[in-house]
Amino acid sequence: MASVSVKNLDLNFGDVKVLQNLNLDIRQGEFLVLLGSSGCGKSTLLNCIAGLLDITDGQIFINDRNVTWEQPKDRGIGMVFQSYALYPQMTVEGNLSFGLKNAGVPKEEIKKRIERAAALLHIEPLLKRKPAQLSGGQRQRVAIGRALVRDVDVFLFDEPLSNLDAKLRAELRVEIKRLHQQLENTTMIYVTHDQIEAMTLADRIAIMRAGAIQQLADPATIYNRPVNKYVAGFIGSPSINFIDGTLEVNSDPVFRAGETAIELSGYAFSGNGPKPGPVSFGIRPEHIFTDKVAADLPFQCEVEVEVVEPMGADTLVWSRLDGHELRFRVDGQTPVKEGERMKIGFDPARASIFDAETEMRV
Amino acid sequence: MADTGAINDTGIAAEAASEAMVGPRGARPRRMLSRRNIFLYGTLIVVAVYYLLPLYVMIVTSVKGMPEIRMGNIFAPPVEITFEPWVKAWATACTGLNCDGLSRGFWNSVRITIPSVLLSIAIASLNGYALAHWRFKGANTFFTILIVGAFIPYQVMLYPLVIILREMGIYGTLTGLVLVHTIFGMPILTLLFRNYFTSVPEELFKAARVDGAGFWAIYFKIMLPMSLPIFVVAMIIQVTGIWNDFLFGVVYTKPDTYPMTVQLNNIVNSVQGVKEYNVNMAATIITGLVPLIVYFASGKLFVRGIAAGAVKG
Numbered sequence: 001m002a003s004v005s006v007k008n009l010d011l012n013f014g015d016v017k018v019l020q021n022l023n024l025d026i027r028q029g030e031f032l033v034l035l036g037s038s039g040c041g042k043s044t045l046l047n048c049i050a051g052l053l054d055i056t057d058g059q060i061f062i063n064d065r066n067v068t069w070e071q072p073k074d075r076g077i078g079m080v081f082q083s084y085a086l087y088p089q090m091t092v093e094g095n096l097s098f099g100l101k102n103a104g105v106p107k108e109e110i111k112k113r114i115e116r117a118a119a120l121l122h123i124e125p126l127l128k129r130k131p132a133q134l135s136g137g138q139r140q141r142v143a144i145g146r147a148l149v150r151d152v153d154v155f156l157f158d159e160p161l162s163n164l165d166a167k168l169r170a171e172l173r174v175e176i177k178r179l180h181q182q183l184e185n186t187t188m189i190y191v192t193h194d195q196i197e198a199m200t201l202a203d204r205i206a207i208m209r210a211g212a213i214q215q216l217a218d219p220a221t222i223y224n225r226p227v228n229k230y231v232a233g234f235i236g237s238p239s240i241n242f243i244d245g246t247l248e249v250n251s252d253p254v255f256r257a258g259e260t261a262i263e264l265s266g267y268a269f270s271g272n273g274p275k276p277g278p279v280s281f282g283i284r285p286e287h288i289f290t291d292k293v294a295a296d297l298p299f300q301c302e303v304e305v306e307v308v309e310p311m312g313a314d315t316l317v318w319s320r321l322d323g324h325e326l327r328f329r330v331d332g333q334t335p336v337k338e339g340e341r342m343k344i345g346f347d348p349a350r351a352s353i354f355d356a357e358t359e360m361r362v
Numbered sequence: 363m364a365d366t367g368a369i370n371d372t373g374i375a376a377e378a379a380s381e382a383m384v385g386p387r388g389a390r391p392r393r394m395l396s397r398r399n400i401f402l403y404g405t406l407i408v409v410a411v412y413y414l415l416p417l418y419v420m421i422v423t424s425v426k427g428m429p430e431i432r433m434g435n436i437f438a439p440p441v442e443i444t445f446e447p448w449v450k451a452w453a454t455a456c457t458g459l460n461c462d463g464l465s466r467g468f469w470n471s472v473r474i475t476i477p478s479v480l481l482s483i484a485i486a487s488l489n490g491y492a493l494a495h496w497r498f499k500g501a502n503t504f505f506t507i508l509i510v511g512a513f514i515p516y517q518v519m520l521y522p523l524v525i526i527l528r529e530m531g532i533y534g535t536l537t538g539l540v541l542v543h544t545i546f547g548m549p550i551l552t553l554l555f556r557n558y559f560t561s562v563p564e565e566l567f568k569a570a571r572v573d574g575a576g577f578w579a580i581y582f583k584i585m586l587p588m589s590l591p592i593f594v595v596a597m598i599i600q601v602t603g604i605w606n607d608f609l610f611g612v613v614y615t616k617p618d619t620y621p622m623t624v625q626l627n628n629i630v631n632s633v634q635g636v637k638e639y640n641v642n643m644a645a646t647i648i649t650g651l652v653p654l655i656v657y658f659a660s661g662k663l664f665v666r667g668i669a670a671g672a673v674k675g
Contacts, residue, residue, distance in 0.1 A: 052568050073574030085565035089587040098583070099573030146573070158565075 002064065003028040003187040004049060004154055009058035011041075011048060011211075018044050019211045022058070028153070029185045031177075033198040036208035037234070042191045045208070046156050049189065051075050062154055073103070075154075078147025082159040084139040086131040092142050093127045096149050110149075117148040120182065121175075137168040144179070157190040161197065169197075177201055195235055199223070207231050225352065229359040232282050232352050238316055241288075243281040243324045244356065249274045255281050255353065258322040262299050266349035270361050278356035285316065287350045288328035294345030305340045317342070424448065424643035431639050447640035451648060455641055457628035460617070464645055467625030470536065471605060471652075474621055478540045479600040482547035483593065489548070490555025491581050495567050505556070512549035520613055527614065534616040542614055543604050551596055558592040559585060594660050602653040622649050 004026040011019040018041050026032050034042040047053040049060060051072040059068050067075045086095050093114060100110045118124045121141045131139055140160055147155055157176070161169045177200070180188055192198055198205050199219045206216045207230075215227040226232035232240050245257030247264075253274040255262040262281065264274070294300055303326060307318040314332045318325065319342070328344060330336060353362050393399075419436055424447055426440045453463040460466060492498070493505055523542060524533060532538035562585065570580045611621040620628075626649045630642045 047568075050568075050572060052571060071574075072568075072572045077572065079569065079572045081565040081569060083563055083565045085563065085569035087566070087570070087584055098570075098575070102574035102579060143569075146569070150573075 002026065002061065003030065004189065005059075005061040006045070006049065007059040007061070009045075009048060009060070010056045011044060011053065012056045017211065019048070022211070022213065024206065024213065024216070026187055026189065028187055031180050031188045031190065031201055031203045033202035033205045034189065034191045034208055035193070035195060035198040035205050035234075037193055040208040041211040042193075042208045043158055044211075046158055046189060046191050050077055050079050050156050073099075076152045077154045077156055078150040078152045079156040080140070080143045080147050080158065080160045082162050084131070084136075084143045084163070086139055086142055086146075088131055091128055091130055092123065092134070092145075095131070095142060096127075096145050099146065099150055113149045113151060114145075117145040120148065120179065121145050136164050137172060140164065140172060141175075144176075153185070153187060155186060155188045157188065157192075159192055160190075162192070162194070169194075173197055173200060195237065199235075207234060224350070225361070226282075227361055229280060229282070229354040232354065236284055236286075238285050238327050238329075240282045240284050240352070241324070241326050241328075243283075243321060243326070245279065245281060245322075247274060247276055247279045247353065247362070249276045255279065255348075257281070257324070260301065260322045262348050264348050264353075266298060266347065267351065267353065268349070275362065279362060280354045280356055280359075282352040282354065283346055283348075283350070285327045285329050288326070288344050288346045290328070290330055290334075290342055290344050294343055297345035297347050299348055300343065300345040302341055302343050305336055305338055305342055308336050308338060319344075420643045420647055424640050424647060426640055428636070428638065428640065447638070448644040448648070450638075451629070451641045451645035455629050455645065457617075457620075457625050457632070464622060464625055464629070464648055467620055467622035468648075470615075470619055470625075471622040473536050474539050474543070474611075475601060475604045478543035478547070478604050479597060481540065482544040482551055482600055483596050485544065486548055486551030486596070487555045487586075487589070487593070488581065489552040490557075491559050491585055492577075493552070493556045494559035494562075495564075495580075496577065505552075508549050508552055512553075516546070516609065520609075524613065533614065534619065536615070536619055539610060539614045539619075539621075542610050543607070546610070547600055547603070551600070554596055554599075555589075555592060558589060562588060598656060598660055601656045605652050 002025045004024075006022055006024040009019055009022040009024075010017070022045065024045075034045060036042045044053065048055050049062075051060075051067065051070060055068070059066060061067065062075055062077065072079075087098060090098065096114045096117060097110050100113065105113075114127070115124075118127060121144060123138065123141050123145060126134060126138055126142070131142070134142065140163075143160070160176075161172055164172065173196075176188075176190075180186065180201075190197075190201060202219055204216060204218050205222050207214045207222065209230055215222060215231045217227075222231065222235055226235060229242070233242075243255075243257050243260075245255055245260075248254045248256055253264040253267070253269070255264055289297060301321065303319040303321055305317055305319055309316040309318070310332065312332055314329045315334065315336055316327055317330055317336055318327050320326060336342070354360060355362050422438075422440055423431060423436065425443045425445065427442060427444050427446070430441060451463055452465055452468075454461055455463040489508075493501055527533040527538045527541070530538075532541070566584065567580065570584050575583065606623060607621070608623045608627065611624045612627075615621065615624070626645055629645050
């Protein structure tokens with residue numbers, strides 16, 4: 001059963017087409033992350049689902065009910081905002097009960113629901129405080145609680161962790177995941193520009209760009225088999241290496257860039273198999289190995305180290321392969337110096353190859 | 363023993379450290395009588411005296427008797443303090459046929475100011491709220507027209523308004539004047555409120571909508587409690603503006619309903635008999651007292667309001 005469906009959604013702001021013919025089906029109990037850089041329309045899509053923006057064309061279904069024309073309060077959603085959006089003059093308790101009072105829920109029921117939400121989010125001691133007296137993390141907990149007490153099936157998160165510092169973000173991320181596990185059959189739609197949040201939280205990720213969904217798949221697929229060059233470049237940090245060259249198909253397909261030739265016998269081509277022509281060869285920095293491990297891999301070569309960025313746990317090494325920048329990771333304990341020559345290797349089966357013109361996976 | 367030894371050690375270390383620190387250290391010393399300070403405070407004192415001197419003359423003159431005033435030493439402190447002029451200004455000074463002093467005008471002004479202020483702020487804050495958060499069709503056009511209204515000189519509208527009020531049957535009444543003040547307060551107040559409400563985060567408004575609050579619930583339960591500072595500002599602008607108004611008062615009312623300012627003018631400018639400077643001064647001070655009190659009382663509230671509103675939600 002689909003919990004939320006978006007059908008042929010169009011949204012224009014005047015002449016600007018923000019969302020075009022967008023379709024999305026979200027299963028009950030699914031955690032879906034809308035991921036994209038700023039301005040890609042992900043928050044706009046969320047606001048459309050919430051009913052905070054009037055759409056130009058299309059339909060929105062929540063729990064198989066057409067809610068296209070309904071007010072946000074009647075859609076059975078709870079929403080959490082980036083800036084917390086707590087009512088500053090009300091106590092935490094007032095914030096939690098505001099929506100319920102508006103809906104005319106009986107007092108005892110309100111009390112029960114607040115107690116339950118407060119226990120779930122560990123905010124019981126804060127109930128009598130004003131938002132100004134809370135820290136950022138506590139405020140966001142209260143904001144989540146405000147969505148929780150509404151007792152709805154669909155939660156919408158609009159970049160909820162973006163205003164927090166790195167440590168709190170990591171803590172709350174786990175808590176949101178735990179919350180999703182505790183609340184069975186609750187659908188969550190989560191907007192973020194942070195790929196770590198997307199990868200760790202999502203059952204499925206929808207990567208958006210310029211108002212359209214580029215790829216909708218589970219995190220592993222998005223990471224391992226990106227559907228186009230944009231998705232490949234967007235996911236992964238440090239980002240994927242691209243080497244421009246040509247694809248040659250003789251007996252076996254071979255990627256050639258200048259002097260370098262990479263055998264692609266292990267690579268799983270999509271669609272109709274390999275087609276010769278100019279392509280971009282993408283290999284992730286963490287899939288490139290050095291020294292002994294490299295010796296066992298199908299492709300090997302030697303590169304010169306240009307820049308070393310030690311990051312503690314591992315070290316990022318910048319080098320060049322046939323004039324193209326090539327980054328790879330080595331263990332943080334490995335001594336690496338600029339100017340040194342290193343033996344590297346990788347398995348072309350883990351690479352992603354994109355057509356140079358259409359930028360689609362081949 | 364070992365403990366005291368350790369304390370001694372650290373003591374010695376601290377001493378050594380302080381000896382090592384030579385040269386400037388800590389906060390830079392400030393001289394009280396620097397050129398900058400003399401210039402700054404000198405200017406402030408001169409300006410303050412410039413503005414306070416007329417007030418001093420008024421107060422001093424208002425408590426002198428007429429013989430003392432005739433001696434001509436306007437800066438001299440009163441020899442014999444009398445409050446007779448104050449009583450006369452309030453209760454018995456004559457304007458035209460009425461001889462009940464400023465008291466009549468005072469109550470008229472109160473009856474004009476309070477409804478005008480309440481009405482104009484209520485309507486303007488709603489206007490501003492709607493313009494800032496409910497982007498209805500034609501909102502921008504409406505706003506532009508309203509703002510253009512602020513630039514049309516009052517004189518242009520004086521006579522047409524007389525006719526409109528006459529046709530409505532409220533010309534010369536306090537109701538008419540209240541209506542006029544409310545209308546003329548609209549452009550600037552709406553602008554004030556719109557700009558304030560625009561600064562309220564949009565997400566707060568969205569959260570309230572998800573929580574099921576409608577137009578009025580958001581206005582009364584979310585926006586109003588957050589906006590005390592801007593309401594105080596609007597109140598100061600309106601109270602002083604309407605209390606000090608002379609033009610509308612003299613045009614749209616009759617002698618019975620003249621506001622205080624018009625009556626003050628009539629007392630001060632009366633050409634019959636002796637010029638009673640002390641009564642005039644007392645009358646002027648009484649009239650000016652209300653805005654003065656508003657400034658003093660709300661100034662504190664104003665600052666507190668800003669401080670309360672400045673905390674992020």
